[in-house]
Amino acid sequence: MNNLLDRIYAEPHAEVSGFAFDDAVARVFPDMIRRSVPGYTTIIPMIGIIASQYAQPHTELYDLGCSLGASTLAMRHGVDQPGCRIVGVDNSDAMLERCRKYIDADSSSVPVDLLLDDIRSVPVANASVVTLNFTLQFIPLEDRLALLSQIADGLNPGGVLILSEKLVFEDGEQSVLEELHYDFKRANGYSDLEISQKRTALEDYLVPETLGQHRERLLAAGFSRVVLWYQCFNFCSLLAIK
Ligand SMILES: Nc1ncnc2c1ncn2[C@@H]1O[C@H](C[S@+](CC[C@H]([NH3+])C(=O)[O-])CC(=O)[O-])[C@@H](O)[C@H]1O
Numbered sequence: 001m002n003n004l005l006d007r008i009y010a011e012p013h014a015e016v017s018g019f020a021f022d023d024a025v026a027r028v029f030p031d032m033i034r035r036s037v038p039g040y041t042t043i044i045p046m047i048g049i050i051a052s053q054y055a056q057p058h059t060e061l062y063d064l065g066c067s068l069g070a071s072t073l074a075m076r077h078g079v080d081q082p083g084c085r086i087v088g089v090d091n092s093d094a095m096l097e098r099c100r101k102y103i104d105a106d107s108s109s110v111p112v113d114l115l116l117d118d119i120r121s122v123p124v125a126n127a128s129v130v131t132l133n134f135t136l137q138f139i140p141l142e143d144r145l146a147l148l149s150q151i152a153d154g155l156n157p158g159g160v161l162i163l164s165e166k167l168v169f170e171d172g173e174q175s176v177l178e179e180l181h182y183d184f185k186r187a188n189g190y191s192d193l194e195i196s197q198k199r200t201a202l203e204d205y206l207v208p209e210t211l212g213q214h215r216e217r218l219l220a221a222g223f224s225r226v227v228l229w230y231q232c233f234n235f236c237s238l239l240a241i242k
């Protein structure tokens, strides 16, 4: 992984434009996500552990919104079943181009196909593990149920979706957990200006929901059980079992 520092919102912007997964973000992404998402550095290796338990022989594992391939690589090293293939999908050219380099430089022989595409139009079939690691939050609300239903339909019995998301909470809890998230960012070297400009840039693009909304929709999409396996402040990861 590269070690370029995220300074995207360090200087004052006359007007903060909307966040985009462009070249500037892709270049600093490992630093940005590690310093911005509490628990990210724990969640990635655990995706490897979960993939190793749930991968079924001769099936597909999907990483939807794969960015630079951190979860793809964790799954690639976790699976020890024969005949597995991993499909990584992202619609950012800047991300996928760099992802390809990381995958090519990695020594595992588990096949990986990378697709530059919208995750809403990629068919999921014969799947045992699907990962949406902080990606569903960027999909328009009205498209989320259809996407999750398509994933549930493409999973084999006993297959799982790993769904990691930023959450919102009811009144009292929201401000407590949001402040702790900002403290986490400050402790990682972000200034109040950086925190506030990025918050503006993400408004209307990263749309978080409550844990209850996620649970209900996953059940409506066809999953039989939803397990909260990780939470740190206002970020969580769920295991949805078909
Ligand atoms: N409709 C879409 N179709 C395809 N890709 C999309 C779409 N919308 C957004 N993306 C992609 O989803 C990714 C979200 S980042 C995932 C981190 C990664 N999972 C990780 O484990 O490191 C999370 C974050 O930055 O908070 C970006 O690469 C987008 O281009």
Ligand SMILES: O=C(O)C(=O)Cc1ccccc1
Pocket (backbone or CB within 6 Å): 032, 033, 036, 037, 166, 198, 202, 206
């Ligand atoms: O930075 C934030 O406030 C976030 O919610 C997480 C994030 C991390 C990387 C890109 C976009 C959002």
